[in-house]
Each structure stands twice: as structure tokens, then as C-alpha cells.
Amino acid sequence: MKRVPKVLLVNPPIYDAAAYSFWSAPLGLLQMGAILRESGMDVALLDCLAEKEEKRKEDGRAPFVSRRAATPDALKETGKKFRRYGMAADEVERRLGSLGPPDLVLVTCVMTYWYPGAAEIVQVCREWFPGAKIVVGGIYPSLCYEHARKQMKGADLVVTNGMLDAFYAFVEESLSWKLALKPEQAAPGAFPFPAFDLYAVRHFVPLLTSFGCVYRCAYCATPRLYPRMARRRPEDVLAEIGHWHSRGVSRFVLYDDNFLFEAEAFARPILSAIGRLPYEISVYNPNGLNASLLDGETASLLAAAGFREVRLGLETADPVLLKRMGGKVTREGFARGVELLGRAGFSAGSIRAYVMAGLPMQRHEEARATIAFASALGVMVDLATYTPIPGTELFGRYAHLARYPIASEPLFQNNALFPFAWEGFTEADMDELKAYARAQRGNDVGGCV
DSSP states (O other): OOOOOEEEEEEOOEEESOOOBSSOOOHHHHHHHHHHHHTTOEEEEEEOOOBOGGGOOTTSOBOBOEEEEOOOGGGGGGTOOEEEESSOHHHHHHHHHTSOOOSEEEEEOOSGGGHHHHHHHHHHHHHHOTTSEEEEESHHHHHSHHHHHHHOTTOSEEOOTTOHHHHHHHHHHHHTOOOSOOOOTTOGGGSOOOOGGGSSSOSOEEEOOEESOSOOOTTOOHHHHOSSOEEOOHHHHHHHHHHHHTTTOOEEEEOOSOTTTTTTTTHHHHHHHHHTSSSOOEEEOSSOBOGGGOOHHHHHHHHHTTBSOEEEEEEOOOHHHHHHHTOOOOHHHHHHHHHHHHHTTOOGGGEEEEEEESOTTOOHHHHHHHHHHHHHTTOEEEEEEOOOOTTSHHHHHHGGGSSSOTTTOGGGGOGGGOTTOBTTBOHHHHHHHHHHHHHHTTTOOOSOO
């Protein structure tokens, strides 16, 4: 009988000045693991991003375990102190040593400036498993492909989001194993449920109801990662909720960029069906909903479906800056959406808004005015500091104005470094703005600040 290939999925540790597990999960990695498992392979998971269980919130979030780490040489002049988030290096090696040698190792990397952790894992896995094939994927290589190919020296293959066919062919050829399932991005309904059952305990499960986005926001890379929007069928989303609920999961996190677009044909059927379930679930949406797409019925359905809070993408209340960024929601549209959520029963403390700060050439007074605008509506404000992302409109237009070489070194794309500080928005202004946002929302600490 032919030996079953063994696959190891690895979610690497993070080296950063600041990081928090904001309902984070290696969704793409677990989707690939599920595909390989459907083809009969033996799949295991090593998630290096360990969390502090004693500090887990009721909504399922928890801070990462962390320890001091050396600041990367390229960043020493920034004055930032770095930490390693996740398992200690010796614990990672102990876990790897307890595993049987895999035939295939899949390593993911999300943020572009987190690549040192992925490179470390590739090197360690190459030392432990010299005969294994190692593949690196995720958002980082999708946005910085050539950089990733140079950095991931021990990998046999580096893939982008658009290279699924190349990945499938590599796996079949390397392992001499025919894949029974090879879904494409254009057909999200063909993907099996991600392999979250590989965790001993799962405090929440993300739901991705679509790939891509109908909007083309100047700061967002989703259109580059997923050039076309494709949606799952509402009944498939409900089936996934039922699947995980039967396995003890009651918290679900909506990983969607445009859930409310054409709500009558999509969001409303899903929300209505959730509201009719014979059991209760809790739903959270770390990706902000578009307030301008809300109506009274949809707002009521969000409440009935178990949304414990609603996060909205305000970004800015300045009409000039709003137009430059894509213009998804106006001041009037946002205020109307907040009003509708209030009528549906959401308290002021359960409505949150993301306000962007640190955009290229943005003045701190504008961000402060936006915080004041949202706070006056009774909304809790979360300050979202701008991350320059390769391939986006803002990156292409303003990269040359950054105070660090963000185009050549992804480490400088870290929003904790405030790459676009200038005389109109200094680091001192950013600190004051964060304090102002915290003061406006009282003692709450659930956001991004």
C-alpha cells in the first residue's frame, strides 16, 4: 500500500514592536491543510502564536505570549523595542522534535514586515526535516514576491494568492500523490471548511463569506490579492456555522470586506437564517462594515443574528481626504447608519468606528476632528494607524515621501514605525491622538489603540 504523505502546517512567531491577537487565525493555511486532508494526506498543525489564556476576553480574544527580542539591524535607528510574539524558539524546536518527519511543510506569512519569523521557521524546518518539501505562502509573498523568494532561502517554493495551480502541481509532483480537490479562487464554495479542528481548543472560528471586494480603496490591497469578487452561497455559510457549532464553537468572526454589498440577496438571507437557528451564537466583525449600506431591516437582522457589537469603517470624516481614499461612506451616511443601529437595539458602547491616522500628508487635526465627530454620535472610536501596503494606490503615489525606505525593505512598512510622520503629524501628535481617542471612549480597551 502506498504510504500516506505527512503534511505540517506552521503559523510562525512574530517579531514586532507591538502585536495583539485581534481574532487572528491562519485561515489560508488551514484552508490549504483542509484541501490536502480531503485528498487523504495526514495533516498536522504547529501554531507558534501562543496566547495568554489567563488574559482571554469573553469575546475570545487574548494577547500573545511574548518576550523581549533584538531589534532588527535595519530598524535600530528608529528607537523601537521589539518583542517575539508566540512560542519561544526552544519550545518551537521541542515541538518540531516531537513530530515525525513530514513530507511537506506549509509556512504562512501575513504582514509584509513579519517575514523574519517566517524565514526563521523555514530555516529551522529545513534543519529538522532535510528531506521535506517546504512551501511559503500568504499575504507577504503575494505582495512582495521577489523579496520573499530571496528571503525564504530554504523554501522549495514560494507562492502568491494567484498561484494555486502551481501549488497543486508542485504538491502532486513532489509527493507523487493525486489531489482529489483543487478549488480555485473564483469558486470559494468549492473550498472545504478550514481545518480548525486541528486545534485542541478553538475559542472562535472565522467565517469568510467571499473572496475579493467591490471597492477599490486607495489604502487596501484586497483587489490585488483577489482581483475578482466571488461569494459563497448563503446556505454554505450556514452549513459551516452548524458544522463548527456541533463541535462546540459558539463564537464566529466575520472576515469579510463587503458583507453588506447587495444585502438583500446575500447578507439578509444569512442573517435571517442565523436568527432562526435553534441555538445562540455570538458574531464579531473585525473588518468594518460599510455604514452607508445599512438600512433598518439589516440593522435589526444584525442584532437578531447575535452580533455582540458592530464595527464600522469610518476612516475619515474629511470630504477631501475621503475622496482621495475611495469615498465609501459620507458623514451623513455614517451618521444614518449609527442611528439605524441604535434603533435596532445596539447600545453606544457596542458600536465602534475605525478612524485612520498617519496617512500620507494627513494632518493630525483632521484625524482628531474625525474622532470628535464619531464620538459625538456616541460611537466608540478605534484608531487604525496607516500601514503602507505594496501594490496599493497610496503606496505607489506616496512611497517616495516616507521617512523610511518602505519600497525596498518591508520591515519599514510597519505601522508601529509611523512611516509617514511629518511636521503636520508628528509622533508626539500621534501619541496625543491615541490618548484623545482613549479618553473619548473611557476605560474601554477593546480596539486598536
